[in-house]
Amino acid sequence: MSEPTNETNGTDLDHELRVSKIHNGTVIDHVRSGQALNVLAILGIDGSEGEEVSIGMNVPSDRHAKKDIVKVEGRELSADEVDVLSLIAPEATINIVREYNVVEKNRVERPELVEDVLSCPNESCITSANEPVTSRFEVLEDAIRCAYCGTIIREDIASLIDA
Ligand code: CTP
Numbered sequence: 001m002s003e004p005t006n007e008t009n010g011t012d013l014d015h016e017l018r019v020s021k022i023h024n025g026t027v028i029d030h031v032r033s034g035q036a037l038n039v040l041a042i043l044g045i046d047g048s049e050g051e052e053v054s055i056g057m058n059v060p061s062d063r064h065a066k067k068d069i070v071k072v073e074g075r076e077l078s079a080d081e082v083d084v085l086s087l088i089a090p091e092a093t094i095n096i097v098r099e100y101n102v103v104e105k106n107r108v109e110r111p112e113l114v115e116d117v118l119s120c121p122n123e124s125c126i127t128s129a130n131e132p133v134t135s136r137f138e139v140l141e142d143a144i145r146c147a148y149c150g151t152i153i154r155e156d157i158a159s160l161i162d163a
């Protein structure tokens with residue numbers, strides 16, 4: 001049996017460095033394939049403010065066949081942002097990086113309720129009227145449900161995020 005050649009190692013390294021490491025900030029890892037752009041939408045990031053962001057889509061993962069990954073330099077996430085992330089990326093891990101090291105790693109947790117961050121798409125819902133009512137969604141296994149009108153939403157949850 002021969003030792004792995006440098007060439008093989010070089011190839012492995014290239015795979016690992018597909019999205020480069022960050023200095024200080026947050027790595028949202030193990031995001032469900034195809035959800036990276038929705039993660040950016042939830043974080044309100046569109047690049048217009050000069051944020052330093054790297055994303056990988058459909059990159060190889062050992063945990064699942066493929067994953068997305070989002071790395072944001074100089075930013076930590078709020079509890080509300082993590083709650084909404086959990087709805088579209090239930091297996092995600094949130095890694096806080098300081099001076100190139102992962103100093104904290106948390107799995108997202110699905111909250112029972114998401115309040116005041118999403119808008120109900122039902123135009124006749126009381127929360128759509130000009131009333132002082134705080135939006136509230138119950139989190140189900142594979143969907144969310146408006147606590148006021150019962151509308152169930154399974155897809156495109158990111159598009160309901162309050163601007
Ligand atoms: N990472 C990064 N920049 C750093 C440190 C880590 O972008 N300075 C990224 C890694 O590339 C990885 C994620 O943050 O995608 C988590 O890093 P780490 O905990 O070192 O990796 P794993 O042990 O593979 O994580 P897990 O077990 O959660 O898959």
Ligand code: ZN
Binds near residue numbers: 125126127148149151
């Ligand atoms: Zn509603």
